[in-house]
Amino acid sequence: MARKKEYIEEEVxxxxxxLFWKNGYxxxxxxxxxxxxxxxxxxxxxxxxxxxxxxxxxxxCYKTKIRSIFEKFxxxxxxxxxxxxxxxxxxxxxxxxxxxxxxxxTNTYNEFSETEDQLIKEEMASFMDNLKGSFIEKLRMDSxxxxxxxLKQANYLVLAKHGLAAxxxxxxxxxxxxxxxxxxxxx
Numbered sequence: 679m680a681r682k683k684e685y686i687e688e689e690v691x692x693x694x695x696x697l698f699w700k701n702g703y704x705x706x707x708x709x710x711x712x713x714x715x716x717x718x719x720x721x722x723x724x725x726x727x728x729x730x731x732x733x734x735x736x737x738x739c740y741k742t743k744i745r746s747i748f749e750k751f752x753x754x755x756x757x758x759x760x761x762x763x764x765x766x767x768x769x770x771x772x773x774x775x776x777x778x779x780x781x782x783x784t785n786t787y788n789e790f791s792e793t794e795d796q797l798i799k800e801e802m803a804s805f806m807d808n809l810k811g812s813f814i815e816k817l818r819m820d821s822x823x824x825x826x827x828x829l830k831q832a833n834y835l836v837l838a839k840h841g842l843a844a845x846x847x848x849x850x851x852x853x854x855x856x857x858x859x860x861x862x863x864x865x
Contacts, residue, residue, distance in 0.1 A: 687725055688739075690715040695736035695743075699782040702789050703733050730795075737801055740782045744768075751812060757819035761835060762862045768839070769846045769854055784843035810836050817865075831865055 697714045698706050708719055708729060715722065726732035747767045754760035768781065783805050790798045813832040817823060823831070838861045845857055 683721070683725070685715075685717050685721065690717055690725075691732075691735055691739050694732050695739045695782065698733055698736050699740070699785065702785060704789065730797075734797060734801070737783065737786065741805075748812075754816075755819070757816050758862065758865050761813060761816050761865070762858065765839065765842060765858045765861070769842060769858075780847040781843035784840055785847075787840070788844070806836065809839065834864070835861075 693715045694711055697710060701710070706729075708722070711722060711729070711732065712719055722729075722732060726735055747764065750767065751760060751764040754763070783802065786798065787802045787806070790802065793799075810832050813835045814828055817828045817831055842854070842857060842861075846854055849857070
């Protein structure tokens with residue numbers, strides 16, 4: 679007879695997500711996950727298959743948490759001003775929790791950039807393609823921009839967003855504000 683789970687999967691998944699967000703995938707050990715999640719290794723493997731499986735589910739959990747920011751962004755119709763607001767929205771949570779800095783997806787993108795992990799690469803490529811596509815859509819709202827400029831600015835904004843996520847891990851709120859303001863002086 680299968681044992682009944684004595685934990686709520688969504689709750690332990692969020693705890694794992696926060697631990698991965700704080701430490702990265704490689705640095706997070708199974709012992710750390712057991713302690714943080716409050717369940718044993720057997721339960722982790724039973725629910726998620728492996729540390730890697732748990733990490734993939736953590737990325738999905740994170741995407742769910744930030745979905746409202748992306749929905750607000752996609753519904754907005756003020757072009758570059760919407761992109762700027764998206765930048766601010768994406769870092770506001772960094773100042774509410776001292777331990778969770780940057781963006782879990784950007785942190786993952788950076789950590790796995792040299793790896794052969796195809797599943798993670800596909801997740802990250804999909805996220806980055808969608809982000810760039812959203813930037814292009816908002817930039818096209820300015821009829822004075824030609825397509826070449828739009829594509830260059832979209833590439834610039836994707837890189838600026840990466841930089842913002844990295845800076846949000848260590849820089850002050852004022853430094854982040856200055857970074858965003860200066861970024862949009864170039865758009």
